[in-house]
Amino acid sequence: MAAPGGTGPIGPFPSRVESDEDREQYDKLRRRVLWSLPYGLYVCGSRAGDRRNAMTINWVTQLSFEPKLVGIGVERSAFTHELIAEGGVFTLCTIARDDRAIVRKFTKPVEVDTTARTLNGFGFHDGATGAPVLNQAPAWLDCEVRHAVEVGNHTLFIGEVVDCGFQAAEDTPVLRMEDTRMVYGG
Numbered sequence: 152m153a154a155p156g157g158t159g160p161i162g163p164f165p166s167r168v169e170s171d172e173d174r175e176q177y178d179k180l181r182r183r184v185l186w187s188l189p190y191g192l193y194v195c196g197s198r199a200g201d202r203r204n205a206m207t208i209n210w211v212t213q214l215s216f217e218p219k220l221v222g223i224g225v226e227r228s229a230f231t232h233e234l235i236a237e238g239g240v241f242t243l244c245t246i247a248r249d250d251r252a253i254v255r256k257f258t259k260p261v262e263v264d265t266t267a268r269t270l271n272g273f274g275f276h277d278g279a280t281g282a283p284v285l286n287q288a289p290a291w292l293d294c295e296v297r298h299a300v301e302v303g304n305h306t307l308f309i310g311e312v313v314d315c316g317f318q319a320a321e322d323t324p325v326l327r328m329e330d331t332r333m334v335y336g337g
């Protein structure tokens with residue numbers, strides 16, 4: 152996934168950057184530097200009323216240990232954004248390194264089968280908040296939104312962990328961005 156399409160170089164620019172060509176080059180350089188930041192990779196579940204969704208996400212971090220707060224950066228145009236803003240809950244699932252194919256399945260609109268209890272064919276169950284947890288996630292967090300901070304074209308949803316668990320051995324190797332060829336943001 153590359154940079155947002157259709158936009159020219161985005162400022163601000165350092166003073167050494169003077170020409171249009173310099174700005175283009177700086178824009179590309181900054182993207183590569185941002186892509187080099189290490190990240191994990193997760194599936195974020197969301198729920199509002201009867202509507203459920205799950206999407207691949209890497210902008211995830213713990214933000215406080217008392218209370219236990221976790222922040223996620225969600226694109227304002229994503230369906231997930233609509234559900235989290237409305238439902239006020241989200242889940243985060245880690246992905247086993249051997250299951251890396253999952254992340255590609257959750258970068259497109261999700262097909263929910265509430266009878267078979269599947270999201271794009273992957274079994275799920277509802278967490279305490281009602282948001283979906285993938286059955287094959289090695290570990291999961293269930294969160295209630297405490298703050299929503301608008302940051303550029305994303306919203307930083309800050310959730311308090313209200314439940315969590317392991318569904319596989321605690322030392323199961325989990326997927327990180329560097330295990331894939333994918334990039335996001337930059």
Ligand SMILES: Cc1cc2nc3c(=O)[nH]c(=O)nc-3n(C[C@H](O)[C@H](O)[C@H](O)COP(=O)(O)O)c2cc1C
Pocket residue numbers: 152204205206207208209210211224225226228229230231232257258259260261333334335
């Ligand atoms: C590797 C990777 C990481 C991603 N990380 C994020 C992220 O941190 N935040 C975000 O809003 N979208 C992220 N996305 C994009 C969403 O997965 C994608 O826009 C998805 O289609 C949104 O789904 P939705 O509209 O069904 O909610 C990422 C995509 C990929 C491939």
